[in-house]
Amino acid sequence: MSEKIFFSSIYEHMGVPIFVLHVDVDGDFVFGSLNPACEKATGLRKEQVVGKRPREVPDLSKEVAAALRANCERCLEANDVIQCEEPFLGSGQGTWWQTQLAPVRNEAGKIVQIIGSSVDITDLKRAEDGLRESERKYRDLINGMNDTVWVIDFDTTILEVNNAVAKVLGYTREELLSARISDIDDNLTPKQIQDLARSMPRDKIQVFQTWHKTKDGRRLPVEVSSSLVSYGGRTVILSIARDITERKKAEEELKDAHK
Structure with missing residues (x-):
């Protein structure tokens, strides 16, 4: 098995949502791919997003697209892997994701892609919100x-x-x-x-x-x-x-x- 096929197999079968964004000549970001786990988690389809900027994807809200772009810009500025928390609205329900954005460089060292991998932290966020609400009620009491x-x-x-x-x-x-x-x-x-x-x-x-x-x-x-x-x-x-x-x-x- 060639190295390319090996990594492609990992990408396709990984249970973690993964997406790829290309950095275009204007410094904007264009979807290159979603793995099946990302499609399942977000409700988006690869053919819906590939070749489009986040703001051009109909099923992405303006807020989600803006947050993704801002985090990708932060990854470029840091010139390194970053962690961020992002909201997402999929299947009619709001969810929260902890996303790692990793830059990919060409032979000249220029960042040409950003690979994102995400973990659903919605339950954790709800627990944190519930704790804050409980603390507020406790203080009020x-x-x-x-x-x-x-x-x-x-x-x-x-x-x-x-x-x-x-x-x-x-x-x-x-x-x-x-x-x-x-x-x-x-x-x-x-x-x-x-x-x-x-x-x-x-x-x-x-x-x-x-x-x-x-x-x-x-x-x-x-x-x-x-x-x-x-x-x-x-x-x-x-x-x-x-x-x-x-x-x-x-x-x-x-x-x-x-x-």
Whole structure:
């Protein structure tokens, strides 16, 4: 088997979508070929695209054609292999592809072709979009709460807070995220907090009372409900602290009334 037939066989039978673009004398790009996997993935046919510029292919949207041209120009400028993410509309559905564009040179070293190979990353994109949407909903939820919400690492580093924390305690968000919960808790020592965190039961909520220190030095009695949650791929502590100043006052008044 000759080398040409060998590589042609690989091209035709490869399960990865592959396409070839010729670089014309004007520096524009013209489709030279699509392999069967590319035809299947995109819904395009070789005879529809060969000899045409991306913008001249009826089934390619203007946005997709422009993105392909821009990425090919970037490949020429880099004079090397590049990676890019490209949208594509095929079979009536929008998909996303991670594409590698590789320049092919003639004997004089001039780039005369660009070979593209693509992997469908639509599911990954949807998962990323879903994660971003979940994070947005999570932030909207906790920022709509009057109670203070804390995400804390096991070394007591504060990873995230809601808007109520800054409002209730008077610290800026930046100050809180550069602090440890032991800087805020005015009742428990750093070691006690770490011991409490490490002994926290899974799948249960731990409720306790402590005191939080405001920026102006006041001590605020709070009831804290803590549980273990997954955050950024690791297990952390989610704590919701409620101001119980009025409850404490009522308890003191009740005690005084029974003296």
